[in-house]
Amino acid sequence: xxxxxxxxHCLEDAPKLASFYTKAKSKGINVYAVACGGTKEEWKDVxxxxxxxxxxxxxxxxxxxxxxxxxxxxxxxLDKDKKIILKRIDVDQLKDYFEYELNTTF
Numbered sequence: 001x002x003x004x005x006x007x008x009h010c011l012e013d014a015p016k017l018a019s020f021y022t023k024a025k026s027k028g029i030n031v032y033a034v035a036c037g038g039t040k041e042e043w044k045d046v047x048x049x050x051x052x053x054x055x056x057x058x059x060x061x062x063x064x065x066x067x068x069x070x071x072x073x074x075x076x077x078l079d080k081d082k083k084i085i086l087k088r089i090d091v092d093q094l095k096d097y098f099e100y101e102l103n104t105t106f
Contacts, residue, residue, distance in 0.1 A: 002064050002074040004037030005046040010073040015050045016091040017075075022053075023106040024098060031055065036064045036072060 001017055003010035014033075021031045031054035035043040043058050067076075075094055077086035086097060095106055 001031055001033040002036055002067070002069045002072060002076075003033060004072045005035055005042040006038040007072045011046065013073045013091050014046065014052060017094075018050055018052050018054070020091060020095055020106060025054075027098070027102055027104065029098060033057070034059050034064055036062070036069065 001014075003014060005011070017031060017033075021029070033052065033054060033056045035056065036059045040058055043056075046052070047056055073090075074087075075089050075091070076084050077089070077094065077097065079085050086094075089097070099105055
């Protein structure tokens with residue numbers, strides 16, 4: 001999940017992703033979030049306020065550009081071997097994908 005703490009769409013999607021993660025982590029689904037803008041203080045504040053209890057890192061060196069991430073938010077789905085299997089999807093599509101793949105509901 002590539003996002004920025006000063007992005008309105010990101011601030012809408014982050015709590016949805018946190019809610020999905022709370023339900024999905026027991027199925028072996030993990031979230032790795034990369035904050036690509038704003039300040040560290042804003043980043044930490046959004047994490048605290050929204051209970052983003054997954055892995056969170058702050059991209060100080062703007063390495064997200066290596067992954068062709070120029071707008072936010074962006075979600076990529078990786079398989080167990082870290083191969084990209086879906087890219088540029090939103091949180092609702094993420095939920096639908098895993099419900100279909102795992103034959104379950106979240």
